[in-house]
Amino acid sequence: MLELRDLSKRYADVLALDRVSLDVGPGEISGFVGPNGAGKTTAMRIILGVLVADSGVVAWEGRPLDAESRRRIGYMPEERGLYPKMRAGDQLRYFAELHGLGPDDAAASAERWMERLGVADRAGDAVEELSLGNQQRVQLGAALVHSPDLLVLDEPFSGLDPVGVEVLADVLTTESRERGLPVIFSSHQLDLVERLCDSVAIIRSGRLVASGGVDELREGRAENLWEIEIAGQADPLDGLPGAHQVGPGLVALDSGVDPQSVLDHARRIGAVERFGRHRTTLAELFREVIADDRP
């Protein structure tokens, strides 16, 4: 279990983090989302000890993180970084050894991850000779090569091609489901976050504005939205009491309005091609939460 407790960090006159608290349990994948500059990277760098918080604690298994336990984290910084002239395979071996693996284990693990990430044939090439997508895969390897107990990945999906996205999604779910790793990653690709994550933390201007399971958030937030499409009708339910057209094929119903009576009404207008409760996407939730919170 990774626990962030009341983390605060100020840069000159900007409050980058304002008492942020967050838990990530074993086997849980947590998505960290928020607009640019919201404080995601600052929080992750504090977890890794690369930055020091002004106040607050990061705890792992109930104890504050120290240099030794931090070495068990797999980290992918927002600013990608590898030695440009060092061979990809050597690089992964080096990082594995820096995290405490012996030379033989490091070599075996580096080879295994190069294989799994689909860059085994480039092990002998200098990183600067690889395509950006392959560099990104090696970067992921550097985060995973020492079999970490916890993954902290800052924008791991950016820069990956669709095949790479699937490979990484598979790696994250496997590591978390099978090895019970807590995983926290930030992303702007909300559809991916929605698909992969058990929980989501939405941060804005340094403050955590929503966090919890994706379904939980949906329940708490969802208005009574219904999708309805009638052949040949653009705004079929205009004027129906208690129903408000909020978008193309999307109707908000006031509480107490029976959806079945709305359907009956719709059938009188024309052939109903689609009718059902709208499942709020994370993207909509995100927009709502960010908008609501605006002062």
Added chain:
Amino acid sequence: MTGPRAIRLTAWREIRERARSRAFRVGVAVQILIVIAIVVVAALSDGGTTTYKVGLTGAEAAEIGRELSEQSAADAEIEVSTPASAAAARSEVAAGDLDAAVADRALIVPADPDDELTALIQLAAGRVESESRLRAAGLDSAQIEAALDPKPLPIADAGGESGSGSGIAFAGTLLLYIAIFSFGFVVTTGIVEEKSSRVVELILAAIRPSQLLAGKVIGIGLLGFAQLAAVAGIGVAAALLSGQIELPSSTLSTLALVLVYFLLGYALYSCAFAVAGAIVSRQEDVGSVTTPLSIVLVVGYLLSFSTSDDPSGALATICTLLPPTAPMVVPARAAVDGLPTAELIASLVLMLLAVAALVRLAGRIYERAVLRVGAPMKLTEGLRLARRG
């Protein structure tokens, strides 16, 4: 993981990656070739035996020939021929077939006579003449032999400056200056490479900044030490093998002093070069930030000439005691026998103290500056950072 293991890993990475680079290999090969070339050129210009062709004809030709063959020195061989006549000898010398000739007690030389050969022939002819006069005076062969074989004067070494001693000092100082500067520069570019490629954040998530810095400085230093020892060792070995230059007995101690002062000088300067690397973020800024350091090094190098010329002067003593100039000045002074032991010890102690102080300061500045990216930091700002907690 323990600190020593982290330092060993980072040091080993530096050694492996740099030793693998083409630039490093070419550089070492070129240095070794230059050293060998210097030795070979010195051997060729210095030595080798010269063969003179001398024609002898007419009176006393045989006697002069015998004396000449006894006179021929270690580095000159004389081939004697007998031209048919004085005229023939003259034309052979004029044509360059002979280097000189003696015909009927006259020495025939070409337009540009060889002084050494002329002296040899004069000496031989002189002995023949002396011998015949002594014989005319009634001495027997044994007496003549004794009279013509005076004991050479014994040679006493008065000590003082020796030419090859200062030669080795010159070479050692140059090597030190080049090595400290080039490997210090590698420390700066290595740190900036880690900053500009951002890999430093990934490394510092695993080990402490001081461990990364120590590993880098030690790795590059060991590689530099090995390179310096190899180049200097090959140079000395080549010189000894060619047998052409006689090394003074102080060579080995000078060489040892060069290596010791490389280690100390590199330790001192690499701290400064590390700070230089930590306060900038881009390779473009490396030149300007290392300029002050290279100026200090150049000044030290130039001062070493004056202090070798006047190894007992006040300037020499000051430069020996000041840590930034000591690496270039001390081995040079020692090579010309101008360094009192007390000053050497004082210099070593001050060097070690300076290194210990600078290592701490550089480590603190590095830790606080290495993750900062952007415009070059002012040194005063770096020092302010170092004072804080």
